[in-house]
Amino acid sequence: MNLRNTLPALGALALMTFQLPAQAAVSPDALVGPVAEYKLYVLDNLEDLVSHTEAFTAAIRAGDVDKARALYAPTRVYYERIEPIAELFADLDARIDAREDDYEHGVKDPDFTGFHRLEYALFHDHSTKGMNGYAQGLMDNINTLDSRVQDLTFPPKTVVGGAAALMEEVAATKVSGEEDRYSRTDLWDFQANVDGAREIFSLFRPLAEQEDADTVQRIQQNFDHVEAILAEYRVDPQHPEKGFDAYDEVSDTHRRALVGPVTVLAEDLSTLRGLLGLN
Amino acid sequence: MTDDQHPTRCPFILTDDTALDRRRFLRGAGMTGLGLGLSGLCPGQALARLPHEQAPHRQEMTSAPLEQSEQLAYPFYGRHQQGVVTPRQATGMVVSFDILAMDRDALETLLRTLTARIAFLTRGGSYPEHDPRFPPPDSGTLGPHIAPDGLTMTVAVGTSLFDERFGLASQRPTHLQRMQKFPNDALDAPRCHGDLAIQICANTIDTVYHALRDIIKNTPGGLLVRWKQTGTVPLLPPSPGDLNGSARNFLGFRDGSANPAAEDQPLMNALVWIDGQRDEPPWTHGGSYMAVRIIRNLVERWDRTPLGEQEAIFGRRKMSGAPLSGGQEQDVPDYAADPEGHVTPLDAHIRLANPRTPATEKHRILRRPFNYANGVETNGQLDMGLLFICFQADLAAGFIAVQQRLDGEPLEEYIKPVGGGYFFVLPGVTDDSDFLGRSLLAATA
Numbered sequence: 092m093n094l095r096n097t098l099p100a101l102g103a104l105a106l107m108t109f110q111l112p113a114q115a116a117v118s119p120d121a122l123v124g125p126v127a128e129y130k131l132y133v134l135d136n137l138e139d140l141v142s143h144t145e146a147f148t149a150a151i152r153a154g155d156v157d158k159a160r161a162l163y164a165p166t167r168v169y170y171e172r173i174e175p176i177a178e179l180f181a182d183l184d185a186r187i188d189a190r191e192d193d194y195e196h197g198v199k200d201p202d203f204t205g206f207h208r209l210e211y212a213l214f215h216d217h218s219t220k221g222m223n224g225y226a227q228g229l230m231d232n233i234n235t236l237d238s239r240v241q242d243l244t245f246p247p248k249t250v251v252g253g254a255a256a257l258m259e260e261v262a263a264t265k266v267s268g269e270e271d272r273y274s275r276t277d278l279w280d281f282q283a284n285v286d287g288a289r290e291i292f293s294l295f296r297p298l299a300e301q302e303d304a305d306t307v308q309r310i311q312q313n314f315d316h317v318e319a320i321l322a323e324y325r326v327d328p329q330h331p332e333k334g335f336d337a338y339d340e341v342s343d344t345h346r347r348a349l350v351g352p353v354t355v356l357a358e359d360l361s362t363l364r365g366l367l368g369l370n
Numbered sequence: 371m372t373d374d375q376h377p378t379r380c381p382f383i384l385t386d387d388t389a390l391d392r393r394r395f396l397r398g399a400g401m402t403g404l405g406l407g408l409s410g411l412c413p414g415q416a417l418a419r420l421p422h423e424q425a426p427h428r429q430e431m432t433s434a435p436l437e438q439s440e441q442l443a444y445p446f447y448g449r450h451q452q453g454v455v456t457p458r459q460a461t462g463m464v465v466s467f468d469i470l471a472m473d474r475d476a477l478e479t480l481l482r483t484l485t486a487r488i489a490f491l492t493r494g495g496s497y498p499e500h501d502p503r504f505p506p507p508d509s510g511t512l513g514p515h516i517a518p519d520g521l522t523m524t525v526a527v528g529t530s531l532f533d534e535r536f537g538l539a540s541q542r543p544t545h546l547q548r549m550q551k552f553p554n555d556a557l558d559a560p561r562c563h564g565d566l567a568i569q570i571c572a573n574t575i576d577t578v579y580h581a582l583r584d585i586i587k588n589t590p591g592g593l594l595v596r597w598k599q600t601g602t603v604p605l606l607p608p609s610p611g612d613l614n615g616s617a618r619n620f621l622g623f624r625d626g627s628a629n630p631a632a633e634d635q636p637l638m639n640a641l642v643w644i645d646g647q648r649d650e651p652p653w654t655h656g657g658s659y660m661a662v663r664i665i666r667n668l669v670e671r672w673d674r675t676p677l678g679e680q681e682a683i684f685g686r687r688k689m690s691g692a693p694l695s696g697g698q699e700q701d702v703p704d705y706a707a708d709p710e711g712h713v714t715p716l717d718a719h720i721r722l723a724n725p726r727t728p729a730t731e732k733h734r735i736l737r738r739p740f741n742y743a744n745g746v747e748t749n750g751q752l753d754m755g756l757l758f759i760c761f762q763a764d765l766a767a768g769f770i771a772v773q774q775r776l777d778g779e780p781l782e783e784y785i786k787p788v789g790g791g792y793f794f795v796l797p798g799v800t801d802d803s804d805f806l807g808r809s810l811l812a813a814t815a
Contacts, residue, residue, distance in 0.1 A: 313591075351470035351591035358590045365504035 117298050117368045122247045125294040130245050132290055133173045137237050140169035144233045148226035151209065151219045160213045164276035164334055167206055170233075171283035172290070174260060175253025180239055186232045190270070204228055207271075214273035248369045251295060255360035257288035262353050266346060268338045278335035282321050288360065289314050295367060302366040310359050313352040320349055432626020432737055434606040434617040435460045438573045443518035446492045449656045450643060450798045451806075453524030453569050454736070454761050455632040458617075460605045462571040462740040463578050464662050464757065465598035466564030466791060469531065470591055477536050478811055480592040484525060484568075485805040487588050491581045494518040509583045511576060519577040524569040525806050526660045526793030531565045541651045541813045543644075543794045545659060545765040552773055554782040561597045561664055561789025569660065569759060575600065597789065599664050601740025601757035615699065616691060620667050620741050620754050621784070623684050624691035627699050628724050629737050641768075642736050642761050653809035656797030658761045661735075661769035664742070664789035667755040672784045683780045685718030693720070702726060715780075722775045733775075735760040735768045755785065765792060 143166040150159035170177060170188060178184045185193070187205045194200035198211055204225055212222050264270045265281040292299075292310060300307045324341060326333040435458055444452045471477045497514040500506050508516070532542035551557055568585070570578045578600065586595065603617045616624040630637050639645065644654050672680070681688055685703065693703030694714045705726055708714055714721050724730065738761065743754040762768025769792075796806050 347468055347470055347594065348472070350594050351472075354470075354594075355591040358587075361505050365501060368503065370503055 117302065117366075119247075119368075121298055122251075122295075122367065122369075125298070126245050126247050126250050128294055129250050129291060133176050133240060133245075136169045136173045137240055140166070140173075141233055141237050143169060144230055148230045151213075151222050151226040154219050156213060156217060156219055159209075159219060160274070163206070163210060163213060163274055164271070164279040165332070167276075168279050168283035168286075170206070171280045172287035174284070174287065175249060175256050175291075176240060176243070176245070177236060178256075179243070179249065180236060183232050183236050183239075187229065187236070190264075192269075205232070210271060210273050214275075247367075248364060250291060251364050251367055251369055254288040254291040254363055255357060257284045257291075258353060258357040258360055260284050262350075262357050266350055266353060268341075268346075271338070275337035275339055276335070277338035278321060278324055278341070282318075282335065285314065285317055285321070288356070292360065292363070295363065299363060299366045303362075306359055306362060306366070310356060313356045313359070316352045317349060317356070320345055432458060432616045432629045432739070434615055435603055436606050438520050440517040440519045440573065441494075442520040442573065443493055444520065444522050446489050446799065447801055447804075448798045449800065450658075451524050451795055452492065452798075453522035453571055454642065454658055454660075454738075454795060455638050456522050456571075457632070458603060458738055458740075459520050459522070459571040460573055461575045461578055461600065461602050462569065462738075462757065462759070463582065463598055463600040464567055464569050464759065464790075465582055466528075466567045466596045467593040468596050469535075469565040470594050472535065474536050474811065476592070478805075478807075480589060481807040481811075482805045483588055483592065484585065485799055487584055488523045488525070488806075489799070489802070491516070491584055492518055492521045492523060507587070509580060509587070511580045511583070516580070517577075520571075520573040521577050521581055522569075522571050523581060524571075524660070524795055526567045526569070526795040527807070528564050528567065528791055528793050530563065536814075538810060538814050541653060541810060543654050543657070543659070544648075544650050546794050547765070547792060549661075549790060549792045552787065553777050554785070555787045558788045561599070563791040564596045564793075566593065567660070567662065567791065567793045569662075575602070599742055599744075599757050599789070601742040603740055619739070619756055620669060620743070621672055621680070621684075622688055623680075623686060624699060625739060625756070626737050627686070627691055628702075628720065630734050632736060638736070640763075641732075641734050642763055644763050648763060651813060653813040654794070654797065655809075658763060658795040659765040659768065660793045660795050661758075661760050661762070661765065662790040662793065663756075663758040663787050665756045665758050666753065666786045666788050668751070668784045668786065669754060670751050675784070682715050683719060683784075685714045685720040694718070717779055719776070719779055719781050722779055723772055725775075732764075732767055733771045735762045735772060758790070761795065 143162065147159060147162040147166045150162055174188075177187070185205075188207070189203065189205055190207050191197045191200070191203055191211070194203045197203070198208075206229065208225050209222060209229065212218055212220075212225075261281060261284045265277055265284065268275075268277050270280050271277045292314070296307060321335070322328060323345070324336045325331060326336060438459075444456055446452060469477065469480065471480050494516050497508055497510060497512075497516060512519075529542065529546045529548050532538045532546070548563060549557075568582075570581050572578045572581070582598070585593070606615075616626040616629075619625040630641055632638060642658050644650050644657050646652070646655060648654075677688060681694065685694055686692065686699075687694065691699035693701060695704040695708060703714055703720065703726065705714060705721060711717075711721075716722075724734065738759045740757040740759070741754070742757045743752065745753050747753050760769055797809055799806055799808075
């Protein structure tokens with residue numbers, strides 16, 4: 092792939108410091124529609140998350156290591172897409188998606204549960220031995236998340252800020268390849284974070300465009316640029332469901348090429364709340 | 371630096387609150403108590419106007435830094451970048467970046483942004499007003515008034531910048547190369563090399579980090595931090611007495627006793643700055659080579675070494691800094707009278723580093739090091755040492771030749787270079803229409 096054809100938009104350089112946007116004129120009422128649509132997006136993803144988690148945990152309980160390994164990444168993507176909402180429930184998030192680094196005793200820590208604990212068993216130990224409890228726990232926690240979100244009123248600030256939050260996730264843990272260190276399925280999560288951020292951006296784009304068309308255009312270009320690089324690593328571009336190559340396959344050049352637009356996206360999306368007049 | 375190369379106006383006051391700043395400045399100057407006077411706070415002009423014999427103080431580069439006013443500002447515009455012959459500040463950092471920009475246009479944008487930010491940061495100013503619904507453009511770590519605080523930022527590029535990405539290969543400085551392992555090195559890849567490095571120095575570490583965060587904030591998509599190392603130099607209290615003593619390193623020895631005098635412009639032109647006399651591309655004129663080495667000191671082991679052995683390893687008295695051949699710190703050691711090394715061993719650090727012969731004069735380098743302390747190794751020993759920085763007009767004749775003479779020295783048992791790199795300090799920015807690296811881009815257009 093010729094990276095020069097999809098250059099990251101670096102226009103953000105220097106502009107940010109001196110940018111003093113006019114008072115945002117977006118009325119709070121204008122946000123109601125996009126927020127409601129976003130809730131539908133989250134609920135759709137939650138439905139898929141529940142059904143995929145059922146299949147994933149069933150495979151573990153059946154001792155089918157190969158099947159469980161195959162289902163690991165495709166299940167997680169539904170969680171990764173809706174992280175801004177899922178993370179509102181810190182207790183569940185820690186049990187579902189914590190990494191061993193979050194615990195003093197790492198993998199051996201008795202409090203370490205969830206997707207990444209199972210990842211360790213499936214991809215490091217190549218075994219489901221002793222995992223039934225963790226599998227059941229994950230299922231229970233996902234179901235609890237589902238029921239809590241059904242009743243949740245989505246705060247506009249959280250929804251709009253979620254786009255930036257997802258890109259911060261990517262910048263902090265995806266580019267470095269520390270998210271899925273045993274399965275090497277980082278690119279699935281990477282794409283899911285980008286999907287989630289892009290969904291939010293798309294919903295609010297018409298409103299943001301009225302305030303700052305240049306920034307909106309730059310965001311669009313950088314999303315395109317990131318996705319173009321990610322597409323290079325799809326197993327079969329005709330069949331996106333087949334997912335991505337292992338993260339080890341991503342060249343250093345491409346890793347660095349991803350950092351640029353991801354960072355500019357994180358910077359630009361961090362202005363989205365302000366553009367929409369949210370405090 | 372000469373008068374015609376930068377504005378004559380002393381630029382240390384730029385905030386609107388001029389009266390307040392003047393009060394602060396006067397108080398700061400008074401507090402130093404060292405008779406620096408006004409000229410001492412605008413060093414470029416002071417050096418340009420006064421023959422160095424009359425300079426208010428004969429500070430050598432590696433002299434312990436003096437306490438300084440937060441309004442101290444070094445001129446940004448000039449034939450050379452700041453931070454090379456500038457008196458060493460109390461804190462310093464070398465930060466190395468990978469350049470993420472992917473073509474020449476993006477590289478130029480990046481270099482222009484760097485230039486604009488450094489011009490602002492080294493001059494100081496006010497924290498910009500901003501809509502609270504947006505992320506603030508400044509970290510705010512220095513409060514509403516960003517004082518220059520003696521800040522210098524020196525931008526240099528690594529040999530990797532001259533690879534195929536930007537079409538610069540034909541103009542690579544003659545001696546610029548990837549740092550190679552010396553026999554005693556244990557290089558840690560994540561702490562080596564880089565496309566671009568900035569040496570950031572200031573009176574306080576807060577100012578250094580504020581500057582770094584400003585650069586990161588303003589160059590998303592342009593730069594990615596690869597490694598950084600901070601360091602400090604013990605500050606000389608504002609009292610007379612020890613004025614010319616070199617600062618001590620973490621082995622307890624005065625470091626830099628024989629450094630060439632940075633205020634001696636002809637000497638700096640001969641040893642540090644590149645001009646038409648050198649076999650270098652013309653765009654490099656006004657630049658220099660910067661060698662950076664992160665040199666761990668095995669201090670626990672050193673502290674268990676007899677004092678006499680420590681002094682023999684260095685070739686100096688530990689407390690006074692005097693050469694073993696006698697006299698005081700600044701006295702030139704007498705090797706001619708000691709050809710067998712009975713007084714100063716032939717493999718003593720200072721004797722190998724600078725044999726004091728006419729033939730080795732051209733190998734002299736301008737050192738500007740800082741002491742670093744990072745944390746604790748897994749064995750419970752302290753991770754501390756020297757952030758070695760030196761400048762020279764010829765990297766091969768300078769650092770590389772000196773280090774090759776030092777290879778195998780007894781000191782190696784107590785030190786372990788683990789990182790760093792070689793960089794080329796870009797020529798200075800002459801005025802606000804110029805930018806860092808302009809001559810390089812023009813030479814390859």
